[in-house]
Amino acid sequence: xxxxxxxxxxxxxxxxxxxxxxxxxxxxxxxxxxxxxxxxxxxxxxxxxxxxxxxxxxxxxxxxxxxxxxxxxxxxxxxxxxxxxxxxxxxxxxxxxxxxxxxxxxxxxxxxxxxxxxxxxxxxxxxxxxxxxxxxxxxxxxxxxxxxxxxxxxxxxxxxxxxxxxxxxxxxxxxxxxxxxxxxxxxxxxxxxxxxxxxxxxxxxxxxxxxxxxxxxxxxxxxxxxxxxxxxxxxxxxxxxxxxxxxxxxxxxxxxxxxxxxxxxxxxxxxxxxxxxxxxxxxxxxxx
Ligand SMILES: NC(=O)c1ccc[n+]([C@@H]2O[C@H](COP(=O)([O-])OP(=O)(O)OC[C@H]3O[C@@H](n4cnc5c(N)ncnc54)[C@H](OP(=O)(O)O)[C@@H]3O)[C@@H](O)[C@H]2O)c1
Numbered sequence: 126x127x128x129x130x131x132x133x134x135x136x137x138x139x140x141x142x143x144x145x146x147x148x149x150x151x152x153x154x155x156x157x158x159x160x161x162x163x164x165x166x167x168x169x170x171x172x173x174x175x176x177x178x179x180x181x182x183x184x185x186x187x188x189x190x191x192x193x194x195x196x197x198x199x200x201x202x203x204x205x206x207x208x209x210x211x212x213x214x215x216x217x218x219x220x221x222x223x224x225x226x227x228x229x230x231x232x233x234x235x236x237x238x239x240x241x242x243x244x245x246x247x248x249x250x251x252x253x254x255x256x257x258x259x260x261x262x263x264x265x266x267x268x269x270x271x272x273x274x275x276x277x278x279x280x281x282x283x284x285x286x287x288x289x290x291x292x293x294x295x296x297x298x299x300x301x302x303x304x305x306x307x308x309x310x311x312x313x314x315x316x317x318x319x320x321x322x323x324x325x326x327x328x329x330x331x332x333x334x335x336x337x338x339x340x341x342x343x344x345x346x347x348x349x350x351x352x353x354x355x356x357x358x359x360x361x362x363x364x365x366x367x368x369x370x371x372x373x374x375x376x377x378x379x380x381x382x383x384x385x386x387x388x389x390x391x392x393x394x395x396x397x398x399x400x401x402x403x404x405x406x407x408x409x410x411x412x413x
Contacts, residue, residue: 126150127316128190128227130177130218131197133160135275136233140196140309145169147313154186159202177214183221192229192316193222195253200246201275203372207249215253219260229263229322231315233308236268236301236327236390243387244378254325265315266325269308270301271388273330273410280335281342289352290343293380294359296336296351299389301329304405311402320398329392331406335383338407345411356384 127144131137132153144151145167152171155162166172175182177197187193195218199210215232222230237243238250250268257264283289307330315321333341339351362377382388396404 126152126171126190128152128154128186128193128222130154130186130193130195133157133162134196134198135272136305136308137196139305140194140312141170142167143309143313144316147317149316152186152190154182155197159205177210177218180217180221183218184225186218187222187225187227190222190225190227192231193218193227194231194233194312194316195219196233196312198233200375201372203370206371207246207375211246212249212252215249216256219253219256219262223260223262227262229265229316230257230260231265231267231312232257233312234266234268234325236270236329237382237387238268243382243385245375246379263322265321265323267308267311267315268325268327269303270327270329270332270390270392271303272308273302273304273405273407276300276302276338277342277410280339281346283352284342284346284349287352288349290339290349291354292335292339292351293354293377294335294356294384296339296353297334298384298386299332299334300383301332301389301392302407303328303392304330304403304410306405307403311399314399314402326395327390327392328395329390330404332389332392333407341407341411354380356381359384 127149132141133155154173154175156176157174175186199205199207234250237247240251242248254266280291359377359380366374
């Protein structure tokens with residue numbers, strides 16, 4: 126049995142059917158709060174409503190599992206946050222997994238994760254990474270770039286209603302994106318291939334600037350225009366929004382990090398080792 130924590134999220138929804146297709150029994154854990162919780166599932170999938178804030182829920186989630194994939198996050202949830210989910214929730218889950226005799230944990234992280242990283246999310250991911258390294262279990266840490274499908278959804282949200290595609294900052298900084306399809310394929314590989322054990326691997330699918338992504342979206346939509354949120358506004362929001370919308374403040378903070386060029390990395394070299402994992406680019410996602 127493989128536990129997918131956050132199995133109802135953007136990545137989790139792509140991963141679960143791929144694990145089943147690869148012959149695994151899967152247990153999905155989520156609260157059913159930020160994402161709809163499925164009423165029923167197909168063969169091979171067990172559903173568990175549970176909260177990473179609860180020791181008991183974490184114990185129930187890992188019981189009988191040989192592997193656990195941590196694909197939950199609080200970054201994009203308005204009434205949650207990375208400290209609660211990506212750091213403390215991950216640490217609680219890893220502790221429960223080690224106590225229950227789970228053999229392998231796959232921890233989803235992000236390029237740039239570091240104890241002294243420029244944004245809280247990266248510092249939380251570093252703490253989660255530390256917890257799996259120290260757990261005594263076999264581990265795989267997968268550091269993604271920004272999820273391409275999520276970025277497209279955010280940028281194009283006002284396209285139909287207002288004819289706008291949102292670009293934060295100058296839009297000129299390179300960003301390495303990872304498609305959920307590619308990330309899910311790598312996770313499926315990680316749970317079965319010993320080559321991926323006790324390794325940190327950074328996984329990207331394409332590098333583009335926000336201006337390039339916006340241009341591709343507008344060409345495909347054949348209507349609309351860019352709406353820019355200036356960098357100076359992001360700087361103000363990253364501080365001023367903290368008391369009334371920590372969510373807005375962290376999104377603005379991530380935008381400032383993006384502007385520094387820190388969200389781009391060389392994704393080709395790790396890819397060369399796994400040529401069978403798909404490389405899904407911007408055009409493919411847009412055409413899907
Ligand atoms: N999105 C990105 O650009 C990006 C970049 C790098 C790394 N990552 C990492 O990749 C993984 C997948 O990201 P994603 O974008 O697919 O996430 P997502 O769409 O935001 O989904 C988050 C998932 O976590 C669950 N969750 C949140 N709080 C929870 C809690 N307290 N207890 C149990 N489940 C909880 C959510 O369901 P409920 O709220 O209903 O519980 C949902 O299933 C995450 O670990 C994320 O940090 C993402």
